[in-house]
Amino acid sequence: MTVAKRPEDTPLVLRASTTDDVRGAFLHLAERFSPEEARGLDARWVIELTDHAAAATTFHVAGGRILVSPGAADGPDARLRTDAATWLDLVSGRRDGVAAFLAGQIEIEGDLNLAARFETMFAPGPEATRLLRTVETPVRGVRLESLVAGHGPPVLLLHGLGANKVSFLPLLDGLADRHEVHALDLPGFGKSDKPLPTGRRYTMAWMADMVHGYLVRNRIRDVHVVGNSMGGRIAVELALRHPESVRSVIGLGAAVAFDEYQRFGPLLRFTRPHWFGAAPVPVRRPWVEAGIRELFCDPSRVPAANFRAAADDTMRYLRDPGYRLALLACARHLGAERSGGRRCFWTRLATMDTPSFWVFGARDRLVRHRYAARVADSLPAATVDVWDDVGHVPQFELPERATAAVRDWIERIDAPR
Known part of the structure; x- marks a missing residue:
């Protein structure tokens, strides 16, 4: 997936769980990737949306770079399963991953530490109140x-x-x-x-x-x-x-x-x-x-x-x-x-x-x-x-x-x- 940069003065506001919003959320998250926060990592995360046509997306981080691709990779290091509305809240910063997991809004399979680290590899969302x-x-x-x-x-x-x-x-x-x-x-x-x-x-x-x-x-x-x-x-x-x-x-x-x-x-x-x-x-x-x-x-x-x-x-x-x-x-x-x-x-x-x-x-x-x-x-x-x-x-x-x-x-x- 090729990520096109948005103009800095054009904020992305994510509100509804439409197909375009969900696809835009994956692109927006990739734009915010911070190589310094992912140093030394070589891991794959699969994001599964339980109520959306874009059922699974894979994030692969290696060598300070990120690759986002449709579909679920085999044997990911961590798999995060949630609904589209929660996913949009997470990307925007209205919710954080820790709170969503504790509330039962995210199910995790695999490495819990890597699942928790996923959020830390990206700059905060536009509505985030906590880093x-x-x-x-x-x-x-x-x-x-x-x-x-x-x-x-x-x-x-x-x-x-x-x-x-x-x-x-x-x-x-x-x-x-x-x-x-x-x-x-x-x-x-x-x-x-x-x-x-x-x-x-x-x-x-x-x-x-x-x-x-x-x-x-x-x-x-x-x-x-x-x-x-x-x-x-x-x-x-x-x-x-x-x-x-x-x-x-x-x-x-x-x-x-x-x-x-x-x-x-x-x-x-x-x-x-x-x-x-x-x-x-x-x-x-x-x-x-x-x-x-x-x-x-x-x-x-x-x-x-x-x-x-x-x-x-x-x-x-x-x-x-x-x-x-x-x-x-x-x-x-x-x-x-x-x-x-x-x-x-x-x-x-x-x-x-x-x-x-x-x-x-x-x-x-x-x-x-x-x-x-x-x-x-x-x-x-x-x-x-x-x-x-x-x-x-x-x-x-x-x-x-x-x-x-x-x-x-x-x-x-x-x-x-």
Whole structure:
């Protein structure tokens, strides 16, 4: 498809889902392609319109160029399925892709990270109020990728074990109207580099130092850090090791030192079982999807298509030995965390002066809500809540409530300024 440039003073206004409007939308989007934002990519996206004659269109990005062609390419990296009206809203900027996906207006198959990145490769539409960016940051020889949106006081989102930045899309969407929100792929996960688990790598201290490096390279200070599961544990370590950089810590089902794993602690500390991750392990997709559903108190709160997309995404990463090694190495270090003694997690946690807000789910099967009382004992000044109707990922299961709780906490902490 050859793209003809429009005169700069002739805006394209997309309103109705007619055939000409839809065809014009594809052309208009190609005109706004930004080669710099697509650096290093070689990927294909298929856009399917469920209610339009132009059923499918393929975008192929490679070598800093874009090719738009009718029809669906075989084996695309990501497939986005929506209706024509939503597509026109997305191209014009009246809606953004993250909000449409969370509302169930877009179904995604394939690589969720690449699906989220699609929007970032184009200049904003004429009616856009928010810019979504993909940022690559080198830290100690490791390339870290993040999704950034909004303007204002900074907020950093840290995902849990085995997940990636996509798991924080609801908070990214909900907070970006008042904050500059950074959803980071931790080392070993998502689209960030996956170095071998040698030396200190993948300890919580090393992960916190890598996150601090990201903050330094992007000149971010006084940041509110929101962490889910392992991300919450890293947020605590970041506040303990680099308190000057952290305004507050918000833990959503945050990992702690688990008493129930202590009998395995010596074995995990003095062996290296994570190297078994170098060998492929047969995993069936239904098992993966069932495991993801177990993270929720009520899976019906999330569109079924989103579970399928998450399972497909996880299966893709499980084929990468670097991801498997990182996953098992982080799990080993979390399981080996001491829950007693002079240098144990709970003793160190009690020394944290950074304001903190903790949410535990009463139906969380991974981080039991009984740890809420122990956090409250260690940090008497902290705010600790137990939500009766939520599992391990409150930001996805109850996104409006989680966003409101995080926003209220940040406003409370920032009020004295």
